[in-house]
Structures are given as C-alpha cells and as structure tokens.
Amino acid sequence: MSGIMYERIPEADHAVYNRHAAARRAAFHIASTELRPQRTLAIIDGRTIAREHLSRGLLSNGLGLRMATYSSVEDIETYEAEAFSVILLCVGDSRFMDNSIVLEIGALVRRFPKVPVIVQAELCGLQQILGVLQQGARGYLPGNAGISVCVEAISMALAGGVFVAAENLNDIQRIFGARRHQSKRLEMFTRREHQVIDVLRQGKANKTIAYALGLAPNTVKVHMRNILRKVRATNRAEAIYKINALFEEIS
Structure with missing residues (x-):
C-alpha cells in the first residue's frame, strides 16, 4: 500500500526473553498469521497531523488492527476490497455545504461494498447524519469523539452494527418512528x-x-x-x- 502503515509490536518480556523463547514466539506468530490474516483500518483524513495522531491513538488503545493512513478517498480507490477491513473517513464541515461529500461517501460504499465505512465530522446535524447513513455508512462520529468512542464505533461496524453517538440517537429514532407512522398513515x-x-x-x-x-x-x-x-x-x-x-x- 502506498499509505503509511502502522502496527503495534508487543513489548518483550526481558525476564524470559532468550533465544529459545524468541524462536517459539516467532513460530507462533507465523502460524497465527496464516490462520487469521491481519485486518486493516484505512483512515482517510486530509489533515496530516490529525490522521497520524488518530492512528497512533487507536494502536495504543489495543484496537488490534493495522493502520493505513491516506489523505483522500482517491488514494484508496485503486485498491482491492480485500485490502481493508474497515474505513474511517474524517470530513471537514465545508464538504457538507454542497452535499458533495454525501455523494462521495455513497460512491465509497459502493466501491467497497463489504467494507464498513464510518464517517467522523464536526458537523453533527440530523440531516447530515441521516444523509450519510442513507448512503450506506455504518457509523457517524462527532468530531470531538475520544479514542475509546472511535474504538467502540469501529468494533461495532466490524460486528455488523451501526454506530451513532448517544446524543443523536434519540432524535434519529424519533425521525424514523415518524416516518414509519407516516407510512402507516399513507396506507390507511x-x-x-x-x-x-x-x-x-x-x-x-x-x-x-x-x-x-x-x-x-x-x-x-x-x-x-x-x-x-x-x-x-x-x-x-x-x-x-x-x-x-x-x-x-x-x-
């Protein structure tokens, strides 16, 4: 991959670290890699410092994924779907003004149909959240979300769920409830x-x-x-x- 890769390496136990122990650990690492290939999180963020900080923070919190960072969606479009396990797209507020980012998210979801896409943005209006989710994204994170919340969202998306911040969940449920009510009314x-x-x-x-x-x-x-x-x-x-x-x- 042309993106920058990060992988957490466990610290060695110096009390038992000798040639034979190292060999056993190396053999186990090779065997486990063959049984379960390392999964990769792609972080897309045009802000260099922000994406590097986020990737290192996720690694240090034991997410258990390799990190590949990119500056734009275009940087990953040439990759095969199998290259990534989950995609985290960080978006600036200005991108929502002309709705272009919503269409771009939809294109990204279609390009990687089996890879859950999570969006993080400062702007957390209900219309923006609903627009992103309707495009097929599997989560929407506020811009001030901490690392632990990011880990939770990524884990939920990998498990097949959809993550929405608690402060937005009630409003979204109310809107979807009203839409079901409206549909029932139209059928009546x-x-x-x-x-x-x-x-x-x-x-x-x-x-x-x-x-x-x-x-x-x-x-x-x-x-x-x-x-x-x-x-x-x-x-x-x-x-x-x-x-x-x-x-x-x-x-």
Missing part, C-alpha cells in the same frame, strides 16, 4: 380519501369538498363514511380531531 387511506381529508381539515362542508375536488356530493358522502369508519369517529368534529392528531408533523 386511498388517494381520493387523502384529497377529501385535505379539504376536510380546513373545516369545509361536503358541498365545498365536492366542488373543490370536482366530485358528486353523494360520492363525497361515501368517502366521508369510509374516513369516519377508519378513524373510528362518530361525527365530523371527532374525525377532524383524530385526523389532525394522526397527521401531526414533527416539529
């Missing part, structure tokens, strides 16, 4: 019933609804009966109250 009514409901929520009478939608008054009455039944309401006022609660948007 027909397209025409949705049109009737849009006018009904304005407090309009059946004749006004019929005129606005170009329907016969009797047709509107049929739709109204179906809507009342679906929301389990006995009259228009109760129906409007329940529908408004059902259609309530996230603030």
Whole structure:
C-alpha cells in the first residue's frame, strides 16, 4: 500500500526473553498469521497531523488492527476490497455545504461494498447524519469523539452494527418512528380519501369538498363514511380531531 502503515509490536518480556523463547514466539506468530490474516483500518483524513495522531491513538488503545493512513478517498480507490477491513473517513464541515461529500461517501460504499465505512465530522446535524447513513455508512462520529468512542464505533461496524453517538440517537429514532407512522398513515387511506381529508381539515362542508375536488356530493358522502369508519369517529368534529392528531408533523 502506498499509505503509511502502522502496527503495534508487543513489548518483550526481558525476564524470559532468550533465544529459545524468541524462536517459539516467532513460530507462533507465523502460524497465527496464516490462520487469521491481519485486518486493516484505512483512515482517510486530509489533515496530516490529525490522521497520524488518530492512528497512533487507536494502536495504543489495543484496537488490534493495522493502520493505513491516506489523505483522500482517491488514494484508496485503486485498491482491492480485500485490502481493508474497515474505513474511517474524517470530513471537514465545508464538504457538507454542497452535499458533495454525501455523494462521495455513497460512491465509497459502493466501491467497497463489504467494507464498513464510518464517517467522523464536526458537523453533527440530523440531516447530515441521516444523509450519510442513507448512503450506506455504518457509523457517524462527532468530531470531538475520544479514542475509546472511535474504538467502540469501529468494533461495532466490524460486528455488523451501526454506530451513532448517544446524543443523536434519540432524535434519529424519533425521525424514523415518524416516518414509519407516516407510512402507516399513507396506507390507511386511498388517494381520493387523502384529497377529501385535505379539504376536510380546513373545516369545509361536503358541498365545498365536492366542488373543490370536482366530485358528486353523494360520492363525497361515501368517502366521508369510509374516513369516519377508519378513524373510528362518530361525527365530523371527532374525525377532524383524530385526523389532525394522526397527521401531526414533527416539529
């Protein structure tokens, strides 16, 4: 690899370090390497000092991976997917302004479909996090995350999970919950019933609804009966109250 490689070397036990012990350890190292090839974490960060500091910090905290550092996504595009076990992409805030980085993350995920990609960025708005996760990234770290949090995120991604910082998790769960709720709501009514409901929520009478939608008054009455039944309401006022609660948007 053209990137800079780092690997933690255990300190020797000088009390037992002799020629025979060294030979035994060397033989064990060779055997274990053949059984389980060393996995590699690719760190992509345009800031030289930051990426070197992060790689050494992860090594010293016993992550158990080799480190390969790169300055840009382009630097790793020529490698085979087997070259990396996980990719950590560190992004500056300015990259999110024109959405280019989100598209780049999507391309990176498609280029290495079996390699989990984790993104670290100072900007932690919900839209940025959701955009990154929707592109297939397996984690989103805030820029001030400590080494232990990075280790946790990388370990979770390697285990097949998705990591999101605790301070963002509740908001994300709320948004996904609302989307499921919205999907259920859309399935509950027909397209025409949705049109009737849009006018009904304005407090309009059946004749006004019929005129606005170009329907016969009797047709509107049929739709109204179906809507009342679906929301389990006995009259228009109760129906409007329940529908408004059902259609309530996230603030």
